[in-house]
Amino acid sequence: MNASLSDSFRKTIKKDFHQWLVAAPFVLPGLVLVAVFVIYPMIFTIRIALSEYQIVRGTITFLGLDNFVKIFSDSNGRFWYALRNNLLYGVVTTPLIVIMGMVLAYLVNNIRRGSTFFKVALYLPVITSWVIVSLVFTYMFNNSDRGLFNYLLVNVLHISKDYIPWLLREWPGNFAIWLMGVWKNVGWAMIIYLAALQGISPSLYEAASLDGAGIYAKFRHIVLPSLRPTTFFVLVNMVIGSFNVFIQVMLLTGGGPNGRTSVLQYMLYDEAFNKFEFGVASAIGMLSAIFIVALTVILNKTLKLDTVEDGGAGA
Amino acid sequence: MKKAGIKASEIAxxxxIWMLLLAALFVSSIPFIFMITNSFEEFSYVLPNPPRIFPTRLDFSAYEYIISRSDFPTAVKNSVINTFGTVGFAVFISMLSAYGFARIKFKGREVLFRIYLLTLMVPGFLNIIPQFVVLKSLAIPGFPDGLVGTRPGLMLIYIATGVCGHTFFLRNFFRNLPDALSESALIDGGGHGVIFFRIMLPLSTPAIGTMSIFAIQGMWEEYFTAKVIVGAQESMLTIPLLLQRLNGQHATRWEWVFACSLMALLPIVILFVVFHKKLVVGGLTSGSVKE
Structure with missing residues (x-):
């Protein structure tokens, strides 16, 4: 700061300082931790993305945009496949999660007995750890006749003649990843929709009943319109979530064959922890962060809601 | 709901609804049924053919084996300490932060809060490399590797990465509490400390409880950070790391993996079954942006 501070400026500083003193005991402990272990690492990541980083020797050599060029010009097009798979994951799983979550919530909301049981039971996949779920799915999608899916398709239903090497092929592998995503997230959407359904005034239903509306008509004309904001919320979360897909790819397919089932986060992990290409990994991280932020902004603008502000408010 | 006049169409x-929900429940339960069934089997590294959905026998030797493993008590102990230690500290620090952001005016508050929000959108585990470097560079006497490979190191990262999300969720909650409450305390000469401990804390138990439960669930299953920070320390083994160890590279005793998975899952299921009525759904929505 300059030595020539005007008096009023000095006063403002003093007032700011006082406010800071009042806020410090509350904000500072968290801020120190966040600054050291979250914000500083993020800035460091940007630096690594523009450099070649040798973690053992601790040297950072500035490269400019070389890492990005490397990513975009890779002869296998790994980045583009990963990006495609992130987008496909969102496009395929989101509608299924929205529709199934909504329907299940509507059913649970209208059942006379046992709603609690169904609510908790259908929520179980959400609280089951990704590692555990991935292990079970690896087993169920086993490549031989010992996997559940192959056994059903070939031995029971006779749909396919040969056993499908699920986790070794591009589309079967992606299918397994999608299926797991849907299975894991439907319960979450259901709970969100249930909360919204319980907010619909009962008088609306009663009026509809008097008009002779059946269960379908009520769903079509009362429930669906009231759930619009919730649907947008679920949609935004699922689309953003599709850029955070990682563990199922790591444990199910390992991105194979040749990166065809990979996603950005897995590619990042692979570059950093298998190939020790931290610069490339950080550049991928930056790119996916840009995608996520851009998607959030676009979705919020087009759907005209501020999820970030309202999402966390208690229901 | 009207009790009288249940018509035939109503019963139908x-x-x-029951039929549809039972069908949905069956489909969504297949992986669980599969785990339970196969945890009673003995495979000796070979999968059964045909695959079994329903149990053929009730045998707990896989469970006995897991419990008798010498690394099992270590894993349980570490997972319990890490989970509760982290959630306790993270929630308390976040409550303080959230109160500061919601109720105290200071310069740069909005900018700082925006930064917190931004960190929530960035894939978190990208930070693991710099976090590792930071931990390593913390020169503390008696720790040649800094805090890498230690519980305090792991927990510092856990707590710090939890703070932004928790603060965001609780700030909204604190903001929605009526101003009149804290104003009356201010008039009575109470400072922010009094308001925080006497008014905000008691009023926000549902929100704090909800958040803690989701945080416990997340910490309990945390694999990646633990792998990188304490993976080389046998004494720091956690349950997810043990699970991954059981899932051998080429030969896996699936009954062991499933028995251990189910035991790892049980406390979380109990937690949600016991507390599901008290959960504030907003807690679900705030946690979902980031894995």
């Missing part, structure tokens, strides 16, 4: 409707 209920029957329909």
């Amino acid at each position: 409707g209920q029957a329909m």
Whole structure:
């Protein structure tokens, strides 16, 4: 700061300082931790993305945009496949999660007995750890006749003649990843929709009943319109979530064959922890962060809601 | 709901709902049924053919084996300490932060809060490399590797990465509490400390409880950070790391993996079954942006 501070400026500083003193005991402990272990690492990541980083020797050599060029010009097009798979994951799983979550919530909301049981039971996949779920799915999608899916398709239903090497092929592998995503997230959407359904005034239903509306008509004309904001919320979360897909790819397919089932986060992990290409990994991280932020902004603008502000408010 | 006049169509409707929900429940339960069934088997590294969905026998030797493993008590102990230690500290620090952001005016508050929000959108585990470097560079006497490979190191990262999300969720909650409450305390000469401990804390138990439960669930299953920070320390083994160890590279005793998975899952299921009525759904929505 300059030595020539005007008096009023000095006063403002003093007032700011006082406010800071009042806020410090509350904000500072968290801020120190966040600054050291979250914000500083993020800035460091940007630096690594523009450099070649040798973690053992601790040297950072500035490269400019070389890492990005490397990513975009890779002869296998790994980045583009990963990006495609992130987008496909969102496009395929989101509608299924929205529709199934909504329907299940509507059913649970209208059942006379046992709603609690169904609510908790259908929520179980959400609280089951990704590692555990991935292990079970690896087993169920086993490549031989010992996997559940192959056994059903070939031995029971006779749909396919040969056993499908699920986790070794591009589309079967992606299918397994999608299926797991849907299975894991439907319960979450259901709970969100249930909360919204319980907010619909009962008088609306009663009026509809008097008009002779059946269960379908009520769903079509009362429930669906009231759930619009919730649907947008679920949609935004699922689309953003599709850029955070990682563990199922790591444990199910390992991105194979040749990166065809990979996603950005897995590619990042692979570059950093298998190939020790931290610069490339950080550049991928930056790119996916840009995608996520851009998607959030676009979705919020087009759907005209501020999820970030309202999402966390208690229901 | 009207009790009187349950019509035939009503009964048919209920029957329909039951059928649909039972079908959905069956489909969504297949992986769990599969785990339970196969945890009673003995495979000796070979999968059964045909695959079994329903149990053929009730045998707990896989469970006995897991419990008798010498690394099992270590893993349980570490997972319990890490989970509760982290959630306790993270929630308390976040409550303080959230109160500061919601109720105290200071310069740069909005900018700082925006930064917190931004960190929530960035894939978190990208930070693991710099976090590792930071931990390593913390020169503390008696720790040649800094805090890498230690519980304090792991927990510092856990707590710090939890703070932004928790603060965001609780700030909204604190903001929605009526101003009149804290104003009356201010008039009575109470400072922010009094308001925080006497008014905000008691009023926000549902929100704090909800958040803690989701945080416990997340910490309990945390694999990646633990792998990188304490993976080389046998004494720091956690349950997810143990699970991954059981899932051998080429030969896996699936009954062990499933028995251990189910035991790892049980406390979380109990937690949600016991507390599900008290959960504030907003807690679900705030946690979902980031894995």
